[in-house]
Amino acid sequence: MKTVLVTGGTRGLGLAISKRLVNNGYRVIVMGRKCSAECENWIAATENADFELYDLADTAGIHGFSQHITKKYGRLYGLVNNAALGLDGVLATMHESDISRVIRVNVEAPILLTKYLLRPMLINRKGRVINISSIIGSTGFKGLAVYGATKAAMNGFTKSLSREVGKAGITVNSVAPGYMSTDMTEGLQGEKLESIKRRSPLGQLAHVDDVASMVSYLMSDEAKMITGAVMTVDAGSTA
Numbered sequence: 464m465k466t467v468l469v470t471g472g473t474r475g476l477g478l479a480i481s482k483r484l485v486n487n488g489y490r491v492i493v494m495g496r497k498c499s500a501e502c503e504n505w506i507a508a509t510e511n512a513d514f515e516l517y518d519l520a521d522t523a524g525i526h527g528f529s530q531h532i533t534k535k536y537g538r539l540y541g542l543v544n545n546a547a548l549g550l551d552g553v554l555a556t557m558h559e560s561d562i563s564r565v566i567r568v569n570v571e572a573p574i575l576l577t578k579y580l581l582r583p584m585l586i587n588r589k590g591r592v593i594n595i596s597s598i599i600g601s602t603g604f605k606g607l608a609v610y611g612a613t614k615a616a617m618n619g620f621t622k623s624l625s626r627e628v629g630k631a632g633i634t635v636n637s638v639a640p641g642y643m644s645t646d647m648t649e650g651l652q653g654e655k656l657e658s659i660k661r662r663s664p665l666g667q668l669a670h671v672d673d674v675a676s677m678v679s680y681l682m683s684d685e686a687k688m689i690t691g692a693v694m695t696v697d698a699g700s701t702a
């Protein structure tokens with residue numbers, strides 16, 4: 464059975480991805496700072512899902528955490544870098560500490576985690592790294608300059624890393640969702656939300672399950688010839 468680690472698998476998109484991967488026959492390690500009630504109930508009722516507590520803001524501990532994961536679960540087949548902070552705010556008034564925190568959790572932490580969990584994949588000569596980006600990384604959005612920078616960074620990371628590890632049978636891809644209704648976006652309501660819906664060719668928004676389908680596809684053998692790609696799932700918003 465192939466084992467996959469999903470960061471931020473405790474709620475929102477990460478939980479939808481974790482559930483989909485278990486349903487498709489993977490063993491899933493759900494990582495986050497706190498297992499939500501939904502996450503706890505699901506893990507209790509599911510044979511092939513485990514929760515591992517970790518705060519990605521602690522970048523100094525990522526090496527040790529990765530060793531713990533490999534020791535406990537064996538060499539991973541897949542890593543989904545999903546956890547991120549969606550802190551918004553006008554750049555001119557944003558605290559330096561908040562800017563650092565977003566960059567640390569959204570970029571530095573997934574790069575370090577990938578570095579250490581990639582080593583066992585290189586030994587196995589197979590594996591999948593899937594980075595959850597955002598359409599904001601290429602379109603931009605007022606109040607999301609730092610967040611947008613982190614998502615563009617992950618797309619750049621995906622492309623160069625795919626060239627580095629492709630010959631070892633490892634694919635690296637980004638998935639760029641459009642707006643989805645989760646805790647991260649609860650502040651975006653009313654006319655702004657309606658206008659995003661109206662402007663999308665499909666007249667609606669992608670759901671977390673639509674994005675989970677893309678992740679599951681990229682994880683599968685069917686996607687073996689896809690690497691270095693940014694796959695958009697946004698109901699056509701960026702068409």
Ligand SMILES: NC(=O)c1ccc[n+]([C@@H]2O[C@H](COP(=O)([O-])OP(=O)(O)OC[C@H]3O[C@@H](n4cnc5c(N)ncnc54)[C@H](OP(=O)(O)O)[C@@H]3O)[C@@H](O)[C@H]2O)c1
Binds near residue numbers: 498517598643
């Ligand atoms: N929602 C959208 O419209 C949208 C659009 C495009 C892209 N995305 C991307 O999709 C991904 C998931 O977003 P979401 O909407 O599901 O967000 P969410 O509901 O806010 O969930 C964020 C997840 O990240 C985890 N997380 C946050 N900080 C962490 C930390 N320091 N250490 C470990 N885990 C941490 C959280 O787990 P804990 O609380 O348990 O730590 C949670 O599971 C993100 O990469 C986001 O940028 C979202």
